[in-house]
Amino acid sequence: MLRIEHVSKRYGKKEVLKDINLEIGPGIYGIIAPNGAGKTTLMKLIATLLFPTEGSIYWNEQEILSLGAEYRSILGYMPQKPGYYRNYTAFDFLSYIAVLQGIPHDAAEEKIRTLLTRVNLDPDDRKKLKNYSGGMLQRAAIVQALLNDPKLILLDEPTAGLDPGERVNFRNMLHEMSSDRIILLSTHIVSDIETLADRVIFLKDQTVYVNDTPANIRSILDGKIYAVPQDYLLPHNAKVLEEQPSDNGTILRVCSNKPLPGCKLLKPTLEDVYLMIYGIRK
Ligand SMILES: Nc1ncnc2c1ncn2[C@@H]1O[C@H](COP(=O)(O)OP(=O)(O)O)[C@@H](O)[C@H]1O
Ligand SMILES: [Mg+2]
Structure with a gap:
């Protein structure tokens, strides 16, 4: 269970998030807002890549900043703008990430194979990332976020570069994984989460404006x-x-x-x- 309590974030004098309060259990949560509203900032706060100006975030009632490596071992994060090792093949890149995450070699190789197959990248696993299309890079980034079998998955605009077929496959994949995990995904493409999300969070005026099921939100x-x-x-x-x-x-x-x-x-x-x-x- 993830709990965000009175979280605010300022960059210098600019307040981007103001008094965010959320309780998040297993399921798929869509964070929707226009560009510049603070979605990436919220994701980075949850990923401990940024620190709140005020407030705290808890994982199973423990402050995430006090959990350190234990928290990172349950966390999968796909950044909006992943930094790529362009001269690496997809397989080598993912093996490298697995080493950084401390995943044992044999287990890592099997996991990488399974996930690459799941996103249909197995035929291209020996191609260099610099020769990948946008959608292929996006799929490699999704695999990167899932390597450690995370309980808490943060996906920042994951469907941005995907074509309609890739989008459907991606939605099915998230749906399969969502029963015992928290999946938070941000997007400004509403149709991506209309059928997928258990709950939708709209950010407005720096804070949570709506937090409800898609059906309840539509019924407004x-x-x-x-x-x-x-x-x-x-x-x-x-x-x-x-x-x-x-x-x-x-x-x-x-x-x-x-x-x-x-x-x-x-x-x-x-x-x-x-x-x-x-x-x-x-
Ligand atoms: N490191 C930073 N320093 C100053 N301002 C930032 C920084 N990162 C983001 N911002 C600003 O914060 C606001 C929210 O950005 P962001 O969280 O990236 O929004 P979104 O992901 O919803 O597009 C934007 O106005 C952006 O320009
Ligand atoms: Mg963003």
Whole structure:
């Protein structure tokens, strides 16, 4: 169990996180916020790569900074911008990481093989990382984070470079692992966690704005999302979330507190909630 208590983080005078409080048990947690909101900072605080300006983080009721190597042995961390050993092959890179983590040689080799196969990198394990595509590097980074069979897995924007097929495989992999582990993943791509996360955490104004199940979060907008023809006279407070071309002209996806007679009600998505919280950037 991971507990974050009254955690704040400032870089100089700039306050990036303010009074974060979270209790996190086994399952998949999606941390969603726009770029610059503090997702990476929060991940690094949990990974002990940064220290809170105020507050503390506990693993099974023990302060993580007091746990040292014991904490690192249960932690798997995939940074948003991994530093790569470009001249290493994937296999050699992962073997090197395994040595740093103190994993015995034979066990490491078997684990590396299993994980490389799981992410379909086994045919390319002797290729140098400098010849890998973005998606292949991302998959190697995921393997790197899972080598020590961690109980607490931190993945900072893990799906950024993946194509749709890789994304589905990645989601299945996380789902298989999630029953007895904590998986925290940050993203600004809402659809990645809509079907995957047990809970979703939205950060806003430097702190936790929403922390709930995807179904409960979507239900905030039940009865408010409509498909609306472009020439419809919208009430003053209605908000256009999306414009979609169709055979009968452009159809607007609209959030409205007032009923819109003649318009079709739609099921809300997490992306609708995201757009209502953070607005649309032009
Ligand atoms: N080392 C640093 N020094 C100063 N400001 C930083 C540093 N790292 C991040 N920031 C700032 O903190 C804010 C949050 O950054 P970050 O945690 O990377 O957000 P996100 O991962 O959500 O995009 C940004 O405004 C960023 O510019
Ligand atoms: Mg980030």
